Amino acid sequence: MPDEASRLLHSQPNTGSSLRYESIPRPPSRTNINSSPGGRPPLLSVPSTSSIRSWKSSNSLNDQVLDSYMKHTHHDHNTDSLSILNFELYNKLHQKDADLADNRGSSFNLYAYLAYYVPILNWLPRYDFKQAFLGDILAGLSLALFQIPLVMSIATSLAHLAPTSGLYAMIISAITYAIFGTVPILIVGPSPATALIYGQAIETILHELKYLDMSQLEISSCLTFCLSGVLLGAGVCRLGYLDNVLSRALLKGFVAAIGLIMIINELSTELGLDKLAATKPHVTTVEKVVFLWKYYDHAHILTLVISCTTLIIVMATRYAKDVLVNKYNKKRAIYVPELLLMVVVATYLCWDRQWDSKGIEIVGDITPNNSKSSLQNPFDLLKIGIYKHVFTTSFLCTILGYFDSTTAVKALGAKYNYNVSSNRELLALGVINFIVGVFGGLPSFSALGRSKINLIAGATSPMAGLVMAGASIIALFYLLPYLYYLPECVLALTTTIIGITVLQEVPSDLMFYWNIRGFDELATFGIIFLATLFWSAEAGVSLGVIIAIVRIIKHSSRSRIQILGRVPHTTAFRDADALIEESFTTFQKSDDLDEGEETGPAIQEESHEVDKFDNLVAEIEEIEGVLIIKIPEPLNFTNVGDLRSKLVRIERYGSLLVHPSQPSTRDMKSIKSIIFDCKGMKELDSAATQILYEIIKRYIEIDRIRVCFTRVSTSAKCRDKLKKSGIIQLVNDSFGDGKRTMSSSELHSLSALGSSTLGRGFFLSIDEALKAIDLQSV
Numbered sequence: 069m070p071d072e073a074s075r076l077l078h079s080q081p082n083t084g085s086s087l088r089y090e091s092i093p094r095p096p097s098r099t100n101i102n103s104s105p106g107g108r109p110p111l112l113s114v115p116s117t118s119s120i121r122s123w124k125s126s127n128s129l130n131d132q133v134l135d136s137y138m139k140h141t142h143h144d145h146n147t148d149s150l151s152i153l154n155f156e157l158y159n160k161l162h163q164k165d166a167d168l169a170d171n172r173g174s175s176f177n178l179y180a181y182l183a184y185y186v187p188i189l190n191w192l193p194r195y196d197f198k199q200a201f202l203g204d205i206l207a208g209l210s211l212a213l214f215q216i217p218l219v220m221s222i223a224t225s226l227a228h229l230a231p232t233s234g235l236y237a238m239i240i241s242a243i244t245y246a247i248f249g250t251v252p253i254l255i256v257g258p259s260p261a262t263a264l265i266y267g268q269a270i271e272t273i274l275h276e277l278k279y280l281d282m283s284q285l286e287i288s289s290c291l292t293f294c295l296s297g298v299l300l301g302a303g304v305c306r307l308g309y310l311d312n313v314l315s316r317a318l319l320k321g322f323v324a325a326i327g328l329i330m331i332i333n334e335l336s337t338e339l340g341l342d343k344l345a346a347t348k349p350h351v352t353t354v355e356k357v358v359f360l361w362k363y364y365d366h367a368h369i370l371t372l373v374i375s376c377t378t379l380i381i382v383m384a385t386r387y388a389k390d391v392l393v394n395k396y397n398k399k400r401a402i403y404v405p406e407l408l409l410m411v412v413v414a415t416y417l418c419w420d421r422q423w424d425s426k427g428i429e430i431v432g433d434i435t436p437n438n439s440k441s442s443l444q445n446p447f448d449l450l451k452i453g454i455y456k457h458v459f460t461t462s463f464l465c466t467i468l469g470y471f472d473s474t475t476a477v478k479a480l481g482a483k484y485n486y487n488v489s490s491n492r493e494l495l496a497l498g499v500i501n502f503i504v505g506v507f508g509g510l511p512s513f514s515a516l517g518r519s520k521i522n523l524i525a526g527a528t529s530p531m532a533g534l535v536m537a538g539a540s541i542i543a544l545f546y547l548l549p550y551l552y553y554l555p556e557c558v559l560a561l562t563t564t565i566i567g568i569t570v571l572q573e574v575p576s577d578l579m580f581y582w583n584i585r586g587f588d589e590l591a592t593f594g595i596i597f598l599a600t601l602f603w604s605a606e607a608g609v610s611l612g613v614i615i616a617i618v619r620i621i622k623h624s625s626r627s628r629i630q631i632l633g634r635v636p637h638t639t640a641f642r643d644a645d646a647l648i649e650e651s652f653t654t655f656q657k658s659d660d661l662d663e664g665e666e667t668g669p670a671i672q673e674e675s676h677e678v679d680k681f682d683n684l685v686a687e688i689e690e691i692e693g694v695l696i697i698k699i700p701e702p703l704n705f706t707n708v709g710d711l712r713s714k715l716v717r718i719e720r721y722g723s724l725l726v727h728p729s730q731p732s733t734r735d736m737k738s739i740k741s742i743i744f745d746c747k748g749m750k751e752l753d754s755a756a757t758q759i760l761y762e763i764i765k766r767y768i769e770i771d772r773i774r775v776c777f778t779r780v781s782t783s784a785k786c787r788d789k790l791k792k793s794g795i796i797q798l799v800n801d802s803f804g805d806g807k808r809t810m811s812s813s814e815l816h817s818l819s820a821l822g823s824s825t826l827g828r829g830f831f832l833s834i835d836e837a838l839k840a841i842d843l844q845s846v
Contacts, residue, residue, distance in 0.1 A: 188248075207527035218566065223235075223263070225333060226260060229270075233508055236507045237512050238540055241504065243537050245530070248499055250489055250496070258509075259515065264329060266288060292511050297498075299466060300494075300495065303491050313616045319472065322600055334563050335356075338372070338557045338561065340427065353602065354602060371427070374555060375561060385406040402525050411559070418555050430552065430553050433549075436544065460606075474490065497513060517569070599611045621706070624706050629700075629724075630643040630700065641745075695739050698748075702749060704751070704753045739773055741773065741774040741775070745834055757789045760793075764795060775829070790826075796829075796830070803829035
């Protein structure tokens with residue numbers, strides 16, 4: 069390959085969507101290929117009716133750049149028979165690029181590599197304390213004031229653990245994510261949805277005899293260790309792409325059910341029925357609703373009054389904040405810590421008015437010394453049995469938490485142009501939850517709501533999370549004793565408020581799906597919502613995963629083959645069953661020109677338009693004796709079966725729009741030739757190759773139909789399977805069997821049309837295949 073040709077391969081200027089005609093070199097001189105610089109070949113625009121292949125079998129590619137270069141190459145008799153379309157040369161150049169990459173090891177930046185996986189090495193040395201620190205301090209303190217009562221409520225009300233478990237998780241998550249996280253303003257902490265599943269799992273396990281000697285903290289730690297193992301394994305195996313599996317409707321259905329369950333779970337505490345509930349166990353959500361219906365008249369009046377009054381005040385404050393921030397752009401309103409004020413005021417009033425002596429339940433001593441927390445050993449061999457028992461629950465929590473987390477990551481990454489890696493996020497979450505498990509904390513994932521608060525409060529970097537962690541550590545060791553008189557009903561209200569907030573987001577999504585007639589998404593939402601609400605959170609997640617997998621399998625196993633027809637007066641081919649406006653417009657303009665009509669914005673009669681469109685449909689569907697089938701996708705074991713069944717429908721009806729229950733309307737004897745247009749069939753697995761061979765063999769040997777291929781992929785693996793399976797030989801051997809003896813000129817024309825690498829039954833375009841068929845026809 070000459071130096072000048074190599075320069076064309078690797079040094080084309082970037083001028084947008086097309087190459088500059090002036091950049092075409094003069095005929096190159098012969099030289100060594102190894103002298104060309106490394107790089108990637110330019111992106112060449114090839115017509116939709118053509119494919120890339122050797123220039124030997126074609127006089128034109130309908131592209132000025134390619135045609136001009138090929139013309140120079142053809143006229144240079146001192147060069148090898150090589151061109152920019154030579155696949156062997158292309159592979160050699162790629163191998164040289166790989167060798168050059170291996171030789172760049174001496175310039176490898178180890179610090180940059182480490183900083184990629186440990187982002188704190190990137191942002192901390194560049195942190196601007198003068199410009200960013202004040203905003204991060206305010207954001208971190210605001211988050212701490214909001215998060216502390218929330219995570220305490222999540223731990224006690226949902227997971228049935230000590231309040232310190234929630235605080236440990238929040239502190240560890242903030243510090244660890246500042247080190248390994250990729251989104252600067254993202255906040256990671258205990259998740260209400262996973263905490264609810266934890267609570268249900270812990271209650272179930274504690275009722276089993278062989279686990280009676282285990283504490284709730286030990287069971288929670290085992291769950292978290294399993295969860296972190298799944299996250300780390302997925303990150304190492306680079307499975308971050310799986311975050312696209314669950315649809316938004318599916319997640320919303322689960323989250324809505326969780327929000328309602330959170331509200332129902334706290335009603336007994338807010339009504340002062342905890343002591344009565346302890347004597348009448350009720351586990352499921354339905355049982356809890358029945359319990360409340362039966363014993364609502366036993367509610368403690370003062371507890372009910374405190375709960376209702378506090379809820380009204382807090383919700384009114386939140387509404388006012390929302391109006392001030394969003395409508396009047398008063399960003400400072402975000403700093404009002406309504407949840408913390410609720411806790412502080414209720415604790416003071418309970419102490420001052422001695423509500424505990426009037427039957428109000430208080431949280432008591434919740435300091436770390438009284439919570440009986442201890443470090444857990446994840447590698448204790450005696451826990452293998454409990455690990456096996458809780459793995460399913462941990463796996464479901466991983467799925468739910470990660471997909472909830474990735475929603476926040478993608479939303480923030482897309483809006484603020486962060487470099488987000490799903491695999492690195494998996495590793496970061498895995499490390500976070502492993503450390504959390506050592507301290508007996510709750511599983512932690514990122515959340516969009518908390519991150520938005522962080523952003524509005526002025527955060528610009530992970531330093532805000534570190535400030536929040538520092539403030540939480542102070543609260544954990546020095547402020548918890550002052551919450552001795554905190555009413556349990558007020559702490560439970562924190563969870564209720566979060567549940568109400570979650571439910572507020574649901575109606576807009578449901579209305580959107582209803583307006584666009586998205587009944588499939590509404591059905592998915594309803595199924596997941598009801599399963600989670602009336603069965604269990606685990607059942608909801610399991611059913612959601614099953615639905616997602618079924619939908620993916622259905623989508624991937626559906627073949628998208630098309631019946632092509634020529635658009636009248638053009639050289640374009642389109643799907644005959646799915647005409648688009650482009651096809652009709654092209655036909656209309658060509659027809660108007662033939663009739664000498666003006667092509668301006670003249671208004672035509674509606675009946676004339678309908679007649680012309682009907683004529684187009686009739687004309688585009690009928691190509692005499694020839695059936696053109698496009699395979700626009702890779703063929704594999706999942707969709708090749710559907711390909712076979714659709715081919716049968718095409719044989720019977722000539723269309724895919726006719727229901728298979730109808731009587732046949734087409735005789736296969738009328739079909740003399742079949743053209744398989746393979747643009748898009750870039751891959752072909754073994755199962756699909758076998759079935760494709762059987763289909764072609766039946767057409768050729770039994771139905772006596774001439775079969776040819778166009779625009780076959782240049783993939784070496786794809787062509788190798790076509791060759792070794794015998795498909796190429798079968799097609800080439802049968803294609804030359806005409807019903808008459810052709811002249812030498814006709815044989816030469818037919819040979820020129822065929823592909824030089826695959827044989828006479830393979831063509832550059834559909835037009836070439838039709839010309840070859842005409843040459844062989846009687």
